[in-house]
Amino acid sequence: MLAARAVNWAGAKITGRIDRTYQQTDALIRTETAKHRHSVAQVVTWVVIALIYVLVAIRVLQRLGFPITSLVAPATVLGAALGFGAQRIVQDILSGFFIITERQYGYGDVVQLAITGTAGDAVGTVEDVTLRVTRVRSAEGEVITVPNGQIVKAVNLSKDWARAVIDVPVPPTADLSAVTELLRTVGQEAHRDRRLAELLLDEPTVMGVESIEVDQVNLRLVARTLPGKQFEVGRELRARIAITLRRNGITVSPELSADRPVGSAQ
Template sequence: MRFETSTPPDGVDWAAVAAWWDAWGAPIGILIVIVGAFIAFRVVRTIIGRVVGGVVSGVKRRADAADTEALSNSPLAQVRVVQRTRAIGSVLNTMLAWVIAALALILILSILGVNAASLVAMASFLGAAAGIGAQGVIKDFLNGLFMVFEDQVGIGDLVDLGAASGVVESVGIRVTQVRDVEGTLWYVRNGEILRVGNRSQGWARVIIDQAVPYDADVDLVERQLLDVATAMSEEPEWLGRVIDKPETWGIESVSPDAVVLRLVVRTRANARDDVARELRRRVKDGLDELGLDLPSVQKVVGDGLEAKP
């Protein structure tokens, strides 16, 4: 008796299927991983884009602005929300792209038969190479990331970054662009920023150290300075920019030729310079009314330049 074994009972040649899979299984698996990684990245990017777009659209509606550029005429806080949200969205897209790419690479290497020990060794080697060869880039990236998330600077802020001072025009993950008062655009690497002095957040203080003749009536001059500042702060044009009552802090320094008195006005951060210029003009007019012969600036000893805490 002879048994036929060439064709399996169920009609499927599993040996042929196994041989075909041995030949094409790895390429198909790699293709599936690549397509899956691409789809995952598209899905994640779409989700992040919708979240960022929702935040930006909400700000535009509250600001009654038709486009992002129109937000320049809106409150600075709304502009900062848009800039910060988009920067965070860009960072998340980049980070997730690298994570998905790394996972896909690991899966592909596993399909090709690379064992776990080799993968760990390769990851350690790549990490060491990145740490040695790209220390500056990584430092720039991390510092820029913290600057964005902590809202240390924003577009339109007047800042002192140590390396450059001026108005922020762009906040990137690696480089921050600052334009100084002369119009020079400075590109400051985020990794080189050790401190950030921001003059556009919260409130600011206008400090005027006014020198008057040594024999002047200090009390009279102080009252005149305070009256001038108070009258200005109560005018409709300046009422929204001055956020506290003006103060005189008394005598800051004394020299044989002059007495320096300090006048202080607390303002909104973005209105400091405008208030300071107008207040100086009015102080000059107020002192002219008293008929004071002001001492020469070169003779004034400015010992009291430190601001009162």
């Protein structure tokens, strides 16, 4: 128990030091290296504690007088039986190993996980990654624990860079050239804004007409942002677009206020 507590304390000190290093800098986001180090520290702590309990169990059996060598044959049979019954656990551990080594996501990443047997995805911020499970906290504050072996698709919304995509629905009678110019002006002003400029990687781009419907035409504005900042930038751009269009007498559909789960690209 003392050894396990010591390892847990050391792991907490290491992860705390990694977090303090990020908090003491002027960086707006965690680096991929910091995320990976945090996840690796958590996994190593979990593995070492598990090994301690296994070794202590063996020592207890020796102290009680059980010959360990005579337990090899029964242990083999028991191991085979447990292997068939614990396939899911083995699958979870192997999946967690590849998640960590391949750096699919780490502590602090915003992810969208597709889970076997569930209709909806688990979306939120990664709070813990072990070899067996991934814990994600949703926007509503709920903690979602997902076995790694049941993750069929992992979408990392905060890796390297992200993209905020805003579709602006306008009436089909509106002057599309004028609306496009207004959107371009909004993007230029946002890029000149000191607060938003820290989150944007470049000036937002007007892609043009995205779709045409019976009662509206959708124009698309795209902005590349820092990882995980696409939602904040998207909300700010939507507010600026709505105000600018309203000032120019252009009616905006309520659909403009809806958030889109647009992720990141590497």
